[in-house]
Amino acid sequence: MNPELARLATTLRELRGRTGLSLAALAAKTAFSKSSWERYLNGRTLPPRTAVQELCRLAGEPDGRCLALWEIAESEWSGRATQAGRASSPVADPVPPPEPVEAGKGGGHRRAATVAVLASVCAVAVGGVAVALLLLPRHGHEPRPTAVVTSTPGPHCRASSCEGENPIDMYCAARPDTLATRHTATGAWLEVRHSKECGTSWARMWGTRIGDRLELTAGGRVRGAEVENDVDADNFVYTPMTVTRPGTVLRTCFRPAKGRGEECFTSVSR
Numbered sequence: 001m002n003p004e005l006a007r008l009a010t011t012l013r014e015l016r017g018r019t020g021l022s023l024a025a026l027a028a029k030t031a032f033s034k035s036s037w038e039r040y041l042n043g044r045t046l047p048p049r050t051a052v053q054e055l056c057r058l059a060g061e062p063d064g065r066c067l068a069l070w071e072i073a074e075s076e077w078s079g080r081a082t083q084a085g086r087a088s089s090p091v092a093d094p095v096p097p098p099e100p101v102e103a104g105k106g107g108g109h110r111r112a113a114t115v116a117v118l119a120s121v122c123a124v125a126v127g128g129v130a131v132a133l134l135l136l137p138r139h140g141h142e143p144r145p146t147a148v149v150t151s152t153p154g155p156h157c158r159a160s161s162c163e164g165e166n167p168i169d170m171y172c173a174a175r176p177d178t179l180a181t182r183h184t185a186t187g188a189w190l191e192v193r194h195s196k197e198c199g200t201s202w203a204r205m206w207g208t209r210i211g212d213r214l215e216l217t218a219g220g221r222v223r224g225a226e227v228e229n230d231v232d233a234d235n236f237v238y239t240p241m242t243v244t245r246p247g248t249v250l251r252t253c254f255r256p257a258k259g260r261g262e263e264c265f266t267s268v269s270r
Helices: 003-019 023-029 034-042 049-059 064-078 080-087 107-135
Strands: 177-183 189-195 200-206 213-218 221-226 249-255 263-268
Touching: 003 034, 003 049, 003 064, 023 034, 023 049, 034 049, 049 064, 177 249, 177 263, 189 249, 200 213, 200 221, 200 249
Parallel strands: none
Antiparallel strands: 177 189, 189 200, 213 221, 213 249, 249 263
């Protein structure tokens, strides 16, 4: 297996584990089939760039590092790195000069067109070599050039503009603090999370059943989420975000569809 593709596959498997999604659930939430995800996660084929982005979004992970790994793997997979290495060789055959054209028969225009084409070819070759040099693995323990790292997107909202929004869609779940974790009597897991960058808190649940409901209350505002179908039951289900400040008391309540009554607990934002 291509070592760069193997490295990318390992990272994608870690992200998939973080989402808690089965392959079927992952396929239901993305544009890619269950069998495709199996090939991507096992490193048997290079995933599309959009598949990497979608998995990062579901895991609440900024996609910069993963896309950098994808660029390197794609370079090796497609052979661009090898081709660029050949293009940079000092013994490469020179480009033959254009054939002379008789004056008075469109020679001026043809000569200009030929020169323009050759200039474009040279520019593409030089650009390809530069990109390949950035993408190729380096020897020893030298760090990779920072130029291959795509900028990490920041949160898409802050404070009041985040109120009622989805923490995944707004990139607030990239580096959250976990304020509390609870294992319910029905077997479901609950977490209360807080983002310092966004100034918000939310709750999430997994290992649930259809009909289970989760509510987070802060400052009189109630944000809730419900498990509506089998796909939800196989995934994390998040409440919308609510604005919190250090010291805000959060009350989280889980109401199972079947079994015992509701379970509530409190936590404090940092």
